[in-house]
Amino acid sequence: MSVDTDTVKRVAQLARIAVSEEQVETMTGELNTILGFVEQLNEVNIDGVETMTSVLPMAAKQRKDVINDGGMPEDIVANAPLSEDHFFAVPKVVE
C-alpha cells in the first residue's frame, strides 16, 4: 500500500498538524519509504496467532474507588499558556 498527497493531507488534518504543499510532497515520499519497509510483514503467516495485548503476563491493577489525590488547582494550571481562575483558556468554541 502507498499513500498519495491527498491521503497525507487528510492524515495530517486528523493528526492536527498544519502542513504546507511543499511539506506534503516531501512527507508523501518519506511515508511511502516507511510503508514500503513495513510491507514485508505481509509475508508472515498470522493465522490463528493471538494479538499481543500485554507484553508480559500481568493482571490489571485495581485500587479502592476513592479520591486519593487532588486539591491542587494551582499546580494543574501552572504550566498553561493561558488560564483564568483555575480554568484552561482556549479560543471561543461555542457561538
Next chain:
Amino acid sequence: MTELTKLTISEAREKLAQKDISSAELTESYIGAIEAANDSLNAYVALTFDQARTMAKASDERLAAGAGGALEGIPLGIKDLFCTKDVHSQACSHILDGFKPRYESAITANLWADGAVMLGKLNMDEFAMGSSNETSYYGSVTNPWRANGSDQPLVPGGSSGGSASAVAAQLCAGATATDTGGSIRQPAAFTGTVGIKPTYGRCSRWGVVAFASSLDQAGPITRSVRDSAIMLKSMASVDEKDTTSANIPVPDYEAAIGKSVKGMRIGIPAEYVVDDMPEEISALWEQGKAWLKDAGAEIVPISLPHTKYALPAYYIVAPAEASSNLARYDGVRYGLRVEGDDITDMYEKTRAAGFGDEVKRRVLIGTYVLSAGYYDAYYLRAQKVRTLIKRDFETVFADGVDAILTPATPSAAFAIGDETMTADPVKMYLNDIFTVTVNMAGLPGISVPAGINRDGLPLGLQVIGKAFDEETLFSVGEVLEQAAGRFSPKPWW
C-alpha cells in the same frame, strides 16, 4: 576531567564512605568538567548546579551521620524525558517550551531518596525518536570519541545520546536513560559505556514523558557493569502509580556481579548474522563467544525465526502509540501555543511549529496505520507478529538457554549529518536492528563495551535475558567487562 570524575560510582561510593572525599568536592569536580566541556559536546540542555550543591551538602551531612543511602552523594545526569520538579523537562522538544513540572518522576524520586545529586538535564532525540541525537530541538550531541587522526564530529547514538556522551566524557558519574527500541543500548555501544534496558515493568514509567507506552522502559548508562547494577537497584521499584509496574521485589543486582557463568547456556541466534555485516562486528561477536566459553559457559546455536520482522513491526506499533500519546500536546495545558483563527487552527499551528520533522513523520505514520480501514492491515497484523517474536524467545528459553549473545549495533558511531542516514529514514531505523526485538518481547538487554575497532572507536555486545532475570545479564556482562577491559575516550574537548 579530573581524578575525581574518573571514579566509577562504586569507587566514589567507597571513597565517600571512607571520608577520603566529600560529595561537595566530587560535585564541584563534575561542575568544573561540565563547564569546560558542554560547549563542545552539548550533552546537557539544563544545568542545576545550585540544586546540586545543596544536595551534595545534605549528602555530606548524612554521610557524616552514618546515614548515607545507596547512592549518597553521587552526582548524576538525568535525561530530559524525566519529569523533575520545577526543572526543565521538555523531552528536548520545542512543543514543551518552558515546561517545568510540579511533580517528580518515580525514578528520579527513588534516586534522590537514595542520596543521589542532580547535575542537570541531558540532551536526547526529540521525544526519544531517533538513533543519533540529531532530532533534538537543542541541537546534536557530539560523541566524545573520534576516529584515529580525525576531528570529524561523530554522533553518540540516540535517543539517550546526551546520557551516553556525558557518562563517557565523565560529565556525570552515571545517567538515567530510556529505551523504546534501543535508545539505551545503541548509544552505550557508540560511546564505550554500559547500558541496560531492564524488563518491561521493572522501572516505573510514572513521570517519564511517554513515547510508546508498551515498549518504553528506563534504565541507567554507566561506566562499568557494577555501576549499572547499583543504579538499576535504585531506579527500579514497585509503583502503585504505574499500572504496568511489576509487583515483584527488586533484587540486589550487585550480588550478581562476579557470580560464575560456568555451565550457563549462551544462545547465538543464527538470524542475527545479517547481510553485509561488517567484519569487525563479526569478529567482536566471535571474541565475545570465546570469552564466555573461557569462563565456562556453553555456547549453543539457536534460532529466532521472526527476528527480521521485529523492526518493521516496531515501525507500526511505536508510531501508533506515539500518535496517541502525543495528542496531548495541543497548546492548552502546557508548553508552546501558537494562536490561530479558531481552536482547530490553534492546534494545527501549535503542533506544526512545536514538533520536529521526525516526530511529525511518526505521528503521521501512526495516525495512518490506526485510521479507519487500515487498522487490521497494519496495527493488528503488527501486534500478531509481535506475539510470534516473543514466542521465539520463549521457545529458546524453555529449551534451557540462560541468555543470548548478539552484537549491540550493526556499526560503530557514524558522522553527524551522515548523508545516507539523513536522506533515508529507514537507513537510520536499521541502527536498532539488534536491539528492537528485545523491546518487542519486553525482555531485558544489556550493552557492554567489548572492543575498539580499527578506527579507534568502541563497539558493544548485547546480552539478552529472560524476563526479570537482570541478574544473569549482570553476571555475564561482568565476565565480558573483565575480559575486554573498560574504555575511555582521549579528551580533546
